[in-house]
Amino acid sequence: MVVNLSAEKREWIRSIAGDARTAYGRLMRSGVLVVSCDNRDDIEIIFPKAKFAHLCGFDYYWDAGKHRLAPQELFYDDVVSGDFTYARADYSHRYSDRNVTIQKRRERTRTKVTIAAEVFSGLDTATHVVESAKSDIIIFMGQTMWSLGLGxxxxxxxxxxxxxxxxxxxxxxxxxxxxHRGGTSVSAITSLHWK
Incomplete structure (x- = not known):
């Protein structure tokens, strides 16, 4: 079966323009999320507009040919505009190996689109913080179904x-x-609050 990637991408972008964008907007406007744990210092998290596209699995470009990367914060605003150009968005790959296949990038984006709204609206369901097994991420917070990497x-x-x-x-x-990086401690989250 041949998949129309353009149509699929449009559908995914429309889906995150709803609940995921609304939930992320609440996070952006709420200030600083303070995560307290049983055996580590408090973790303070802010949610910049520029991270929304990547967290949902997309990179945003100035041109449909995808040669010039646009400021990523524009994606958050443009995705709900009536004249949004879907061809300017692509499956995210800036932070991974450039040789990753389109199928792998597409699968990563599909997964992120599927869970984004749930995660952005359900950070209070996070149960643990761990040291990251990934070199470009410092720690993760999350639960049994999802993990949010933090830098x-x-x-x-x-x-x-x-x-x-x-x-x-x-x-x-x-x-x-x-x-979770093996051999490192797991910290149970004791509370989350905004400041």
């Missing part, structure tokens, strides 16, 4: 702010070997 927030000069920003969304248990 350091940095200022323009590269200096870390002490806060975290979301950098990955995975449809896998927080305790899986794909997410």
């Amino acid at each position: 350091h927030q940095r200022m323009h000069d590269g200096e870390e702010t002490g806060r975290y920003i979301p950098s990955s969304l995975i449809n896998d248990s927080i305790l899986s070997t794909r997410v």
Whole structure:
């Protein structure tokens, strides 16, 4: 069976333009999420507009030929505009091996689109924080069904702010070997609150 990738991509983008975008918007406007754990310092997380596209599995471009990357925060606003150009969005691949096949990128995007709204509206269901098994992610927070990867927030000069920003969304248990680095501790989440 041949899949019309353009039609599929349009359908997925329309789906995240609804509940996932609404839930992520609430996270952006709520301030700083403070995650308290039983055996580690509090974790402070902010949710920048620029991370929405990647967390949902997309990269956004200025042109339909996908040669010039657009500021990713534009995706969040443009996705609900009446004249959104679907050809300017592509399955995310900037943070992975460039040799990853279109099928693998498509599958990753499909998975993210499927769980994005649930995760963005259900962060309070997260049960644990773990050290990341992935080199480009510092820690993950999540539960048995999903994991949200977190990286350091940095200022323009590269200096870390002490806060975290979301950098990955995975449809896998927080305790899986794909997410949790073996030999490191697991921290139970004791509370989440906004400041």
